[in-house]
Amino acid sequence: MKSTQEIYNLLKEKFQEKVIQHLNTLPKEEVIEVRPESINEIVEFLRDDKELHFDNLILLSGVDDANGSKNKLEDGTEEITGGTLSVYYHIESMDLRHKLVLKVSAPRENPEVESIYDVYGCANWHEREAFDMLGIIFKNHPDLTRILMPYDWEFGYPLRKDYRNPEFYQGMKVPY
Amino acid sequence: MALKTEEMVLNMGPQHPSTHGVLRLEIELDGEIIINVKPHIGYLHRCFEKHCEAMTYPQIIPYVDRMDYLASIYNEFGYAVAVERLLDIKVPERVEYIRVIMGELQRIASHTVAIGTYGLDIGAFTPFLFLFRDREKILSLFEMTCGARLLYNYIWVGGVSHDLHPNFLRQTKEFINYFKPIITEINNLLTYNKIFIERTANVGILPLDAAINYGITGPNLRASGLKWDLRRDDPYSIYDRFDFEIPVGKGWMGTVGDCWDRYYLRILEMEQSLKILEQAIEQIPDGDITSAIPKRIKPPEGQIYARVENPRGELGYFIMSKGGLQPWRVKVKAPSFVNMSIFGDLCRGHLIADVVAILGSIDIVLGEVDR
Amino acid sequence: MIFEFFADLLGSQILSAIIIAALPLVFIILYVLLANWLERKVSAHMQDRLGPMRVGWHGWLQPIADMIKILQKEDIVAKDADRKLFSAAPVLVFVGCYAAFAAIPFSSAFVGADLELGLLYILAVSSIVVAGILMAGWASNNKYALIGAVRSAAQIISYEIPTVFIILCIIIVSGTLNLTTLSEQQSGTFLNWYILGGDVEGWKKFALIPFMFIGFIVMYISSVAESNRTPFDLPEAESELVAGYHTEYSGMKFAMYLFAEYANMFVVSALVVAMFLGGYQSPFGYVGDLINVPWLIPIEQFFWFTVKGLFFVFVQMWLRWTLPRLRVDQLMALCWKYLIPIAFVNLLIISFLMIL
Numbered sequence: 001m002k003s004t005q006e007i008y009n010l011l012k013e014k015f016q017e018k019v020i021q022h023l024n025t026l027p028k029e030e031v032i033e034v035r036p037e038s039i040n041e042i043v044e045f046l047r048d049d050k051e052l053h054f055d056n057l058i059l060l061s062g063v064d065d066a067n068g069s070k071n072k073l074e075d076g077t078e079e080i081t082g083g084t085l086s087v088y089y090h091i092e093s094m095d096l097r098h099k100l101v102l103k104v105s106a107p108r109e110n111p112e113v114e115s116i117y118d119v120y121g122c123a124n125w126h127e128r129e130a131f132d133m134l135g136i137i138f139k140n141h142p143d144l145t146r147i148l149m150p151y152d153w154e155f156g157y158p159l160r161k162d163y164r165n166p167e168f169y170q171g172m173k174v175p176y
Numbered sequence: 177m178a179l180k181t182e183e184m185v186l187n188m189g190p191q192h193p194s195t196h197g198v199l200r201l202e203i204e205l206d207g208e209i210i211i212n213v214k215p216h217i218g219y220l221h222r223c224f225e226k227h228c229e230a231m232t233y234p235q236i237i238p239y240v241d242r243m244d245y246l247a248s249i250y251n252e253f254g255y256a257v258a259v260e261r262l263l264d265i266k267v268p269e270r271v272e273y274i275r276v277i278m279g280e281l282q283r284i285a286s287h288t289v290a291i292g293t294y295g296l297d298i299g300a301f302t303p304f305l306f307l308f309r310d311r312e313k314i315l316s317l318f319e320m321t322c323g324a325r326l327l328y329n330y331i332w333v334g335g336v337s338h339d340l341h342p343n344f345l346r347q348t349k350e351f352i353n354y355f356k357p358i359i360t361e362i363n364n365l366l367t368y369n370k371i372f373i374e375r376t377a378n379v380g381i382l383p384l385d386a387a388i389n390y391g392i393t394g395p396n397l398r399a400s401g402l403k404w405d406l407r408r409d410d411p412y413s414i415y416d417r418f419d420f421e422i423p424v425g426k427g428w429m430g431t432v433g434d435c436w437d438r439y440y441l442r443i444l445e446m447e448q449s450l451k452i453l454e455q456a457i458e459q460i461p462d463g464d465i466t467s468a469i470p471k472r473i474k475p476p477e478g479q480i481y482a483r484v485e486n487p488r489g490e491l492g493y494f495i496m497s498k499g500g501l502q503p504w505r506v507k508v509k510a511p512s513f514v515n516m517s518i519f520g521d522l523c524r525g526h527l528i529a530d531v532v533a534i535l536g537s538i539d540i541v542l543g544e545v546d547r
Numbered sequence: 548m549i550f551e552f553f554a555d556l557l558g559s560q561i562l563s564a565i566i567i568a569a570l571p572l573v574f575i576i577l578y579v580l581l582a583n584w585l586e587r588k589v590s591a592h593m594q595d596r597l598g599p600m601r602v603g604w605h606g607w608l609q610p611i612a613d614m615i616k617i618l619q620k621e622d623i624v625a626k627d628a629d630r631k632l633f634s635a636a637p638v639l640v641f642v643g644c645y646a647a648f649a650a651i652p653f654s655s656a657f658v659g660a661d662l663e664l665g666l667l668y669i670l671a672v673s674s675i676v677v678a679g680i681l682m683a684g685w686a687s688n689n690k691y692a693l694i695g696a697v698r699s700a701a702q703i704i705s706y707e708i709p710t711v712f713i714i715l716c717i718i719i720v721s722g723t724l725n726l727t728t729l730s731e732q733q734s735g736t737f738l739n740w741y742i743l744g745g746d747v748e749g750w751k752k753f754a755l756i757p758f759m760f761i762g763f764i765v766m767y768i769s770s771v772a773e774s775n776r777t778p779f780d781l782p783e784a785e786s787e788l789v790a791g792y793h794t795e796y797s798g799m800k801f802a803m804y805l806f807a808e809y810a811n812m813f814v815v816s817a818l819v820v821a822m823f824l825g826g827y828q829s830p831f832g833y834v835g836d837l838i839n840v841p842w843l844i845p846i847e848q849f850f851w852f853t854v855k856g857l858f859f860v861f862v863q864m865w866l867r868w869t870l871p872r873l874r875v876d877q878l879m880a881l882c883w884k885y886l887i888p889i890a891f892v893n894l895l896i897i898s899f900l901m902i903l
Contacts, residue, residue, distance in 0.1 A: 028479060059509040064505075
């Protein structure tokens with residue numbers, strides 16, 4: 001069983017600048033932030049290392065940080081430019097009983113994150129969901145298509161904070 | 177001369193008797209043998225996570241009910257645990273006991289549906305109605321407590337909405353005594369039926385390493401042979417006080433992790449739930465139930481991931497707060513969603529009839545898959 | 548015989564033939580209404596429910612209400628379906644079952660056509676059903692229907708083989724293919740039924756009993772399979788194939804399938820009864836003999852035949868609401884690996900016994 005600080009030191013030593021920082025000021029959960037293009041090798045190391053053995057991906061969740069500049073549009077809604085979208089990875093080791101939260105942030109305009117589906121099988125659908133909801137593009141994902149929304153939904157990504165409902169979808173009125 | 181054959185694509189669903197909701201399976205067939213299955217989900221998508229961002233913490237609870245509508249109490253339980261951990265609330269003893277009693281009753285109710293509909297998938301109609309009859313009795317207990325039979329809005333952050341009815345404990349005891357022989361009856365009627373075993377044993381085998389890699393949880397993981405139950409391994413509420421066993425799949429009728437194991441594990445879990453219920457009814461203290469309910473829920477900036485053992489597996493809530501009255505982001509780890517993701521791999525090489533058998537054995541609720 | 552009776556009464560053989568042909572139809576309709584009600588009640592009481600209770604006493608008028616409803620239904624034909632075949636298929640399926648009724652001896656006085664090759668005739672005409680089902684599956688232009696139809700064809704044809712083997716056993720023992728003669732041979736008490744060795748003399752009768760019993764079981768299993776009932780209802784397995792070959796049918800065409808299914812249940816039960824359980828013979832003797840009223844005997848025989856037939860229909864329902872469904876490969880394995888070898892060995896042993 002290892003604490004997040006120990007794992008952070010280990011990772012920092014091995015991956016150098018690919019590991020950005022250890023966020024432990026906010027309550028409840030400590031987070032290690034890493035670079036989005038190297039998340040898959042870090043996760044693979046975490047899974048295969050005998051001491052760490054993070055064999056289970058609990059949850060992969062995309063979050064809109066909405067930390068860019070906001071400008072009001074004429075109809076009263078907001079549009080966000082700049083800033084980042086983040087992905088949180090909750091992983092755990094089922095036999096060593098420790099948990100870890102990883103975070104990657106990618107720029108909002110081009111949110112590209114490396115896919116980890118070949119490390120954890122269940123990341124496949126989680127990543128599709130994050131793509132579907134937030135438009136985060138997972139590179140090297142085998143089938144990055146919409147999963148919960150209709151395949152032909154072309155009005156953006158609903159969980160982004162500046163998402164606006166379309167007036168009509170295939171002739172049906174959307175805001176009811 | 178070889179006959180020229182071609183593959184057929186069969187669309188099972190969205191409207192189909194045994195897809196357990198609105199699920200579309202795109203099945204590539206070679207005769208009756210399955211080459212590939214592609215599940216298409218999302219027909220029941222109700223924007224749960226988007227809704228959460230526009231609502232205060234207590235307002236979310238009724239929405240939580242509607243995810244896994246067969247285990248609503250447990251969804252509320254998980255959500256309450258998550259928000260309480262975020263707020264550092266300690267709930268009264270009696271509330272914890274009530275939650276455990278309700279949770280275990282809900283687990284039995286959910287498993288009766290899982291077992292009953294599984295029989296229906298295999299073609300046995302009668303066990304389904306027997307088990308629904310017994311589920312009604314549990315629902316009546318819920319109705320007696322909070323007035324609702326399916327979507328309860330019962331477990332609140334820091335407490336529960338109503339105290340137990342004076343007759344509740346007596347009737348629950350009666351139910352436990354009534355339900356024990358029912359399990360034997362179902363075993364005789366369905367579990368050890370030769371045709372049923374033929375249909376389910378050695379079908380849809382889920383090896384342990386694949387199960388862990390795909391993040392499968394709950395009875396499906398335990399059927400593959402790993403003793404992993406969050407009630408024991410990551411205790412929440414007061415589950416560490418009770419004495420119960422965690423059944424694991426042993427390949428009783430075939431291989432470890434086949435459909436029969438997954439089915440039978442649910443029956444064993446019902447027995448364990450009855451055991452927990454008996455202990456909880458013995459131990460439940462008197463006391464106040466509303467004292468810990470906060471007037472206003474405004475957590476500090478931060479994030480939390482809390483998880484509970486839902487009847488279908490690990491139900492987790494990732495709640496991110498930016499200090500407002502509304503959560504910044506609520507992401508649900510829905511066990512059905514994760515369990516569903518391995519479905520395509522399980523089906524490959526089986527027959528059409530096995531698709532139904534495998535789908536029933538992983539026991540998904542589409543409301544939770546799509547959220 | 549009934550044909551001569553009507554011919555004398557009406558003075559016309561054609562009219563008489565028409566009446567004789569219509570009589571089984573009346574029987575089928577009445578029986579289907581009863582069986583439909585019975586199925587609901589049987590299933591309901593097995594499942595801790597009451598079943599239909601509103602229309603008439605314990606819902607006995609429910610099938611009639613359903614018939615009225617089903618007659619009013621719109622007759623839907625899917626756009627891409629082959630219209631002609633689609634309409635012909637239910638008729639063909641029903642005709643197959645209906646034609647089989649011609650040779651069934653309901654009593655010594657009431658048999659539509661007293662054929663010398665009655666057993667073979669029933670086997671042959673009930674095979675028309677396969678053609679009807681395949682037509683339905685193909686013409687619906689629906690994948691579920693097609694899979695169901697192909698399954699059904701494979702199933703019915705496979706299960707005819709053990710049936711034929713067992714029929715051969717009976718032919719060897721009885722020396723006749725005529726169903727009326729077969730029934731006459733089993734007159735007297737139930738000790739003369741072929742399941743108890745028939746009217747064979749001496750020790751052979753006792754030697755035959757176990758093999759006749761095996762034959763009876765095999766015959767009944769394969770006949771349940773031939774009428775596509777649970778646990779062999781794969782062609783219409785609702786959890787996989789929605790409704791199998793009749794997925795696309797509605798209204799009266801659907802009702803034809805319903806009629807055919809119930810009629811077929813009775814035909815296979817009647818065949819089992821005629822072969823093994825004394826046909827229309829009473830197990831104890833007749834009241835008509837006792838009080839010396841000869842015209843009462845055919846009516847009593849009709850009663851016994853219907854009761855025996857309905858009992859086996861009831862057993863089919865019982866099985867349906869108790870057992871799960873087999874998978875298609877297990878269904879074939881059951882037929883080819885177990886029933887056919889058993890039936891064949893049974894045939895050899897019985898032939899050997901009869902030569903001795």
